[in-house]
Amino acid sequence: MKITYYGHACVMIEVESKKLIIDPFLRDNPLCPVKPEELAVDCIALTHGHSDHLGEAVFLAQRNKAPVVAIFELALYLQTKGVSWVEPMNIGGKVSLPWGDIRLVPAFHSSSIEEGKERRYLGMPAGIVFTSGGKTVYHAGDTGLFSDMKLIGELYHPNVALLPIGDRFTMGPAEALKAAQWIRPQVTVPIHYNTFPVIKQDPHAFVADLEKMGLKGVVLAPGEALTIS
Numbered sequence: 001m002k003i004t005y006y007g008h009a010c011v012m013i014e015v016e017s018k019k020l021i022i023d024p025f026l027r028d029n030p031l032c033p034v035k036p037e038e039l040a041v042d043c044i045a046l047t048h049g050h051s052d053h054l055g056e057a058v059f060l061a062q063r064n065k066a067p068v069v070a071i072f073e074l075a076l077y078l079q080t081k082g083v084s085w086v087e088p089m090n091i092g093g094k095v096s097l098p099w100g101d102i103r104l105v106p107a108f109h110s111s112s113i114e115e116g117k118e119r120r121y122l123g124m125p126a127g128i129v130f131t132s133g134g135k136t137v138y139h140a141g142d143t144g145l146f147s148d149m150k151l152i153g154e155l156y157h158p159n160v161a162l163l164p165i166g167d168r169f170t171m172g173p174a175e176a177l178k179a180a181q182w183i184r185p186q187v188t189v190p191i192h193y194n195t196f197p198v199i200k201q202d203p204h205a206f207v208a209d210l211e212k213m214g215l216k217g218v219v220l221a222p223g224e225a226l227t228i229s
């Protein structure tokens, strides 16, 4: 399993010849080194509807004839925006693809999108647990710290946890450190930082703090990948 980071909360997970992209915030993501036109994907999964996560989901779904897996309200909203293949689901359950399972788990955040002068509510935000070939990745989405992260560790034993450290809109580094202690993944990768000045953080200091706790962390620069076997 190969995990490529595209900055902010966007990751591509490759298993054999299949590619899952999570939160494809590409065009307006100042850290993203790739263009949406360059990416071939087999599935798009979304943690919530904020524009820095939804990104080019509609474009990628249409161009690649790929399904969008998302919480019920968000999936149905995307259907009205021209996505023909959606897989609506909800927290606690999973959608099984022939090459992996996508499960939504809780996240404490909000979810909405701008519609004219209003904001439309898009259902609960979520974290994503993806499992394929005996390997599991937990993408926490945008979330504050919550103690049921212990359960995510206990039930799904993620090999990799992608945890937001930006603060302000999500956990900051201190909370993410506690999350990693609770989840106990083999590797923790910080996400959702340095995209904008208000979420500026030092990911290397975060990884150094993980190591003091006996946990492994890896900083992925945008475009860099981590392979787990």
Ligand code: NI
Binding pocket: 048, 050, 053, 109, 110, 142, 169
């Ligand atoms: Ni958000």
Ligand code: MN
Binding pocket: 009, 050, 052, 053, 142, 169, 192
């Ligand atoms: Mn966000």
